[in-house]
Amino acid sequence: MDGVKTIGVLGAGQMGSGIAQLAAVHGVDVWLMDSDPNALTRAMKSLSNSMQRMVSKGQLSQGEGTDALNRLRCTSDIEDFHIADFVIEAIAENEAAKKKIFSDLDKITKDSSILASNTSSISITRIASVTSRPHQVIGMHFMNPPPIMKLVEIVRGADTSDETFKATKALAERFGKTVICSQDYSGFIVNRILMPMINEAFFTLYTGVATKEDIDTGMKLGTNHPMGPLELADFIGLDVCLFIMKILHAGLGDTKYAPCPLLVQNCKTIIASLKCKGIPYRVRTGSPRKRKVVVQKRKQEGRCSNASTSELKVQRGLQVQWWNRRNMI
Numbered sequence: 669m670d671g672v673k674t675i676g677v678l679g680a681g682q683m684g685s686g687i688a689q690l691a692a693v694h695g696v697d698v699w700l701m702d703s704d705p706n707a708l709t710r711a712m713k714s715l716s717n718s719m720q721r722m723v724s725k726g727q728l729s730q731g732e733g734t735d736a737l738n739r740l741r742c743t744s745d746i747e748d749f750h751i752a753d754f755v756i757e758a759i760a761e762n763e764a765a766k767k768k769i770f771s772d773l774d775k776i777t778k779d780s781s782i783l784a785s786n787t788s789s790i791s792i793t794r795i796a797s798v799t800s801r802p803h804q805v806i807g808m809h810f811m812n813p814p815p816i817m818k819l820v821e822i823v824r825g826a827d828t829s830d831e832t833f834k835a836t837k838a839l840a841e842r843f844g845k846t847v848i849c850s851q852d853y854s855g856f857i858v859n860r861i862l863m864p865m866i867n868e869a870f871f872t873l874y875t876g877v878a879t880k881e882d883i884d885t886g887m888k889l890g891t892n893h894p895m896g897p898l899e900l901a902d903f904i905g906l907d908v909c910l911f912i913m914k915i916l917h918a919g920l921g922d923t924k925y926a927p928c929p930l931l932v933q934n935c936k937t938i939i940a941s942l943k944c945k946g947i948p949y950r951v952r953t954g955s956p957r958k959r960k961v962v963v964q965k966r967k968q969e970g971r972c973s974n975a976s977t978s979e980l981k982v983q984r985g986l987q988v989q990w991w992n993r994r995n996m997i
């Protein structure tokens with residue numbers, strides 16, 4: 669495939685909006701699609717702020733910032749992707765939803781278009797199986813946040829062609845990324861290694877070997893990691909960590925990937941509470957104060973409009989319980 673001129677990004681959440689920004693800044697026309705109009709409004713606001721920050725830091729000239737913003741278009745209609753040379757899907761991590769989207773994309777996009785998924789863990793071969801072009805389906809796993817993290821992990825499905833791989837690698841390199849290539853096994857490379865380490869940190873806490881501070885400090889100073897594994901689990905979201913451990917456990921069939929009961933238990937408790945309050949969640953263990961800030965920020969962004977003071981208290985209470993358990997008080 670010759671140079672990509674237009675890409676479609678599906679899902680305007682945390683990852684999709686970052687990928688859209690990256691593409692627009694690197695001279696590609698972008699259609700950003702989401703089924704939720706509020707997600708598109710939030711994404712455009714955050715993209716505009718982010719471009720402004722890049723201009724004020726001297727990373728882009730005013731003209732380049734304006735051009736990048738002009739290259740971005742939002743839509744709620746997937747049919748607009750008929751123009752895309754390359755599509756990157758970044759909707760929620762749900763196999764059935766991704767298969768439905770890939771089946772639609774297969775019908776809508778040009779025969780030559782490459783269809784990539786930013787999935788963290790779902791099999792590319794299975795996603796590709798619902799299309800008539802499995803050789804043009806590939807995993808393009810950006811790290812969070814996409815504009816900053818240097819790595820893209822490319823995942824080849826069983827039928828992905830060399831041409832598709834080369835075009836995807838060229839696009840990632842055009843975005844200034846370093847590429848690694850994984851075969852299509854659960855967790856690919858990065859999560860296959862990272863998530864068991866995080867899970868083991870939970871087991872270390874669960875079995876009373878050490879406090880959370882000592883576990884995180886041990887890994888930071890003892891192995892030069894910028895963040896301890898428990899702090900990193902907070903950053904990723906405990907629900908995401910649990911989901912990926914379940915995928916590793918089921919996909920690789922080894923009990924060494926069984927999620928730590930402490931991770932399972934606390935995800936269940938916190939998710940149940942936030943779900944029944946109708947509050948969007950990404951479960952983090954962070955200190956009660958930090959959690960309050962996250963919820964208030966979401967409230968300001970309109971993501972958590974019904975979070976009352978009492979709801980914040982419920983969440984703070986849960987956080988305190990969790991925090992205490994983690995400290996084995």
Ligand SMILES: NC(=O)c1ccc[n+]([C@@H]2O[C@H](COP(=O)([O-])OP(=O)(O)OC[C@H]3O[C@@H](n4cnc5c(N)ncnc54)[C@H](O)[C@@H]3O)[C@@H](O)[C@H]2O)c1
Nearest residue numbers: 679680681682683702703704707758759760761787788812
């Ligand atoms: N968050 C991370 O750290 C991270 C890192 C790497 C990869 N990923 C992967 O990227 C993908 C997206 O993750 P995220 O954190 O950006 O999620 P997110 O929840 O922030 O955003 C997902 C967006 O997709 C939209 N969406 C859901 N179903 C849709 C559909 N059928 N059609 C159109 N839009 C739809 C939602 O409205 C939402 O705005 C997932 O596959 C995830 O595993 C996430």
